[in-house]
Amino acid sequence: MAISRIPPAALSLKQFLQRQRVLGIYRNMLRTIRQVPDEADRKYLADWARAEFKRNKDATNQDAIRMMITQANNHLEELQKSLALARS
Amino acid sequence: MAARVLQQCVRSLARPSLRLCSGNPAVRAAAAPAVAIHRPLSFAADSRRTRWLGQSRVSVVGVLCRQYGDLPPLTLETIKDRVMYVLKLYDKINPEKLQTSSHFMKDLGLDSLDQVEIIMAMEDEFGFEIPDAEAEKLMTPEEIVQYIADKKDVYE
Numbered sequence: 376m377a378i379s380r381i382p383p384a385a386l387s388l389k390q391f392l393q394r395q396r397v398l399g400i401y402r403n404m405l406r407t408i409r410q411v412p413d414e415a416d417r418k419y420l421a422d423w424a425r426a427e428f429k430r431n432k433d434a435t436n437q438d439a440i441r442m443m444i445t446q447a448n449n450h451l452e453e454l455q456k457s458l459a460l461a462r463s
Numbered sequence: 464m465a466a467r468v469l470q471q472c473v474r475s476l477a478r479p480s481l482r483l484c485s486g487n488p489a490v491r492a493a494a495a496p497a498v499a500i501h502r503p504l505s506f507a508a509d510s511r512r513t514r515w516l517g518q519s520r521v522s523v524v525g526v527l528c529r530q531y532g533d534l535p536p537l538t539l540e541t542i543k544d545r546v547m548y549v550l551k552l553y554d555k556i557n558p559e560k561l562q563t564s565s566h567f568m569k570d571l572g573l574d575s576l577d578q579v580e581i582i583m584a585m586e587d588e589f590g591f592e593i594p595d596a597e598a599e600k601l602m603t604p605e606e607i608v609q610y611i612a613d614k615k616d617v618y619e
Contacts, residue, residue: 398579399595405583428576 393440400447401428407454412461420454537617542589543608549588550604553581563605578602585611 551558582598
């Protein structure tokens, strides 16, 4: 049996995709927060998002991560809707 | 007919930029014969080229003139300085340990969320969006400078 050359700390495909998804959500959130008109609100939201993501950084349970991703998406949509309302 | 219209365009473009220049009479004298020389040359095929030549002749001569509606040109040096400046302002980076070749994750101990924030800060600084797929590959300041230079067509 050939010795596997993949390092032990490498992620499986699913974990890798999930990681990409989380980073994508973080990026979208930061981009949406950029559109908030007030400077202090922007800073508060950015710090909140950062703290939330960092707090759950070490979660390994796939289902828990999936739940958190859904939650983050909901927050993101809420923020986008509020911004759209504020702009109109 | 079209050639004559283009000549008039060159002349009208040359005149306001000359007015704004520091008023050096040698500058004006140099620019005027340049425009005059190109007059007999401009026929259909050459008209576009001489128009470009006329404009570039004027801009080379009038380096002190204002640039309308455009940012100052980027060079590798300025890109590097701006990138390092933005990185030094980031609170999680120790400015003394920062060099152009320091890897964000291995040398500076940052994680992928911090790297996303850094790339967003670069987007803000340089004013254009960096897509996700390419953003996650940029792991050192040197790579960021290279990427921006590629995107903005800065050669040296």
